[in-house]
Amino acid sequence: MHTIILQFFRGITGILFVFSGFVKLVDPQGSAYKFEEYFGGDVLNLEGLISFALPFSIVLILTELILGIALLLGYRTKTTLWCLFGITTLFLCLTGYSAIFDKVTDCGCFGDAIKLTAWETFYKNIIFLMLIVWMMIKHDQIKPLFSKNITQPILMASVFSSLYVIYHVLTYLPLIDFRPYAIGKNIRxxxxxxxxxxxxxxxxxxxxxxxxxxxxxxxxxxxxxxxxxxxxxxxxxxxxxxxxxxxxxxxxxxxxxxxxxxxxxxxxxxxxxxxxxxxxxxxxxxxxxxxxxxxxxxxxxxxxxxxxxxxxxxxxxxxxx
CATH class of the missing domain: 3.40.30.10 (Glutaredoxin)
Known part of the structure; x- marks a missing residue:
């Protein structure tokens, strides 16, 4: 029974990170704007980092996607879970700060696809942090789906295909438009x-x-x-x-x-x-x-x-x- 629960936690956590990375992947500039908001003088007061918002956005997108895929595939589970623990803890603190001081009303964790308030995101991060800690304790029971000879090429292909998508949408427009000005939407x-x-x-x-x-x-x-x-x-x-x-x-x-x-x-x-x-x-x-x-x-x-x-x-x- 514990094994079934563990695999369920693994699946839902991996899918969440893949989904979060994907909705940002199709519109990396939107995530960059959110970083600019966080770096602003009335939030973190790190205005010197605003010019690096787009690189931060790209790194976050790739990190979420690859960690999510790695967890689903069972690749280097212990390392993957520690990375997930670190990034979730970081954003738990950030969204907690935003929620308490009412700094950023929409965290941008799911891009423009799903809007969450800072408090909703904070509670979501607490839940997934608990799941990650549980998996860290039981990490030896998470077995890889494939051998390294198969898993590593899948991860590499994911990185390069993601970079190509990012290049394409930054050169032209987002592949999927979740905003109220998308084609077919009536502004009025x-x-x-x-x-x-x-x-x-x-x-x-x-x-x-x-x-x-x-x-x-x-x-x-x-x-x-x-x-x-x-x-x-x-x-x-x-x-x-x-x-x-x-x-x-x-x-x-x-x-x-x-x-x-x-x-x-x-x-x-x-x-x-x-x-x-x-x-x-x-x-x-x-x-x-x-x-x-x-x-x-x-x-x-x-x-x-x-x-x-x-x-x-x-x-x-x-x-x-």
Whole structure:
């Protein structure tokens, strides 16, 4: 009976870590944003580490995936369990701090796929820490499923395939979009408050020019293209050329075309002048822009507020009108 319970603990813990790593794997930039939040001055006050948020994100993704797979395969069980104990203890302390002092409302442990509060994550970590300790005590009863000659190539293939996926989604867009701006989602519908009073998934979507709020105009438009450049200073000349071509083509087809940014008014004016942009630039909250699309710049196509396509500017020729 104890053996059955032990194998159950092993399976559920391994699956949890594989799932946690996978939902981050398809969107590593989202995990990087969460690291930036934790490193911020009002949380851990480690702002010097913010520039390393993406490497930290990639290391965490690979660690969770490989440890989860290794536990399921029974590879070097004692070492694997000690690593799981260490990472779970670390995040137990981190989420406990966040919960007690109300620092980070969503820990990001399951990316955007499943939202957990800091307290929910804290209790989850306690439970799995107990499971890991139990397995550490009984580790000699966890037998490998295959020989090392089979297990090691599986782990190596997992590492290299994960690195390829990370490269691909950072170059283009996440393979799976769990956010409220995914293709097929209606932005206006995402802004509606539910009866339980829970904050809607879209709650900071305001598109403003220097004089007007154009949110409703754009969401009501039968055809609109929003080009997102959260940080204008990071957009290179080649990207501007492609965006201008896209704007001209879209305008001829009857689309409303705007660029969204959270950059300063001075930088917006400078950018428009230097690149002779034929479209207006609207201000939008920076966090909202990072949620909308993981590209700088990226492109969203809307039909009466429903997202009909999303592309990184590098993949701009793939847009289907």
């Amino acid at each position: 519908a995402g802004m509606v408050y539910q009866e339980d009073g829970e904050i809607p998934p879209v709650h900071d979507f305001y598109l403003e020019s220097e004089t007007d709020d154009l949110t409703d105009v754009i969401l009501d438009a039968p055809k609109a293209i929003l080009m997102v450049a959260n940080h204008l200073e990071h957009v290179d000349g080649e990207a501007w050329k492609e965006l201008i071509k896209l704007s001209n083509k879209a305008t001829d087809k009857g689309y409303l075309v705007y660029l969204l940014s959270s950059s300063s008014t001075a930088l917006v004016s400078k950018t428009k002048e230097e690149n002779t942009l034929p479209f207006d630039v609207l201000f939008c909250d920076g966090t909202t822009l990072k949620t909308m699309i993981r590209a700088n710049p990226g492109i969203l196509g809307l039909h009466q507020g429903t997202v009909v396509f999303k592309e990184n500017w590098k993949n701009i020729k793939e847009i289907k009108w």
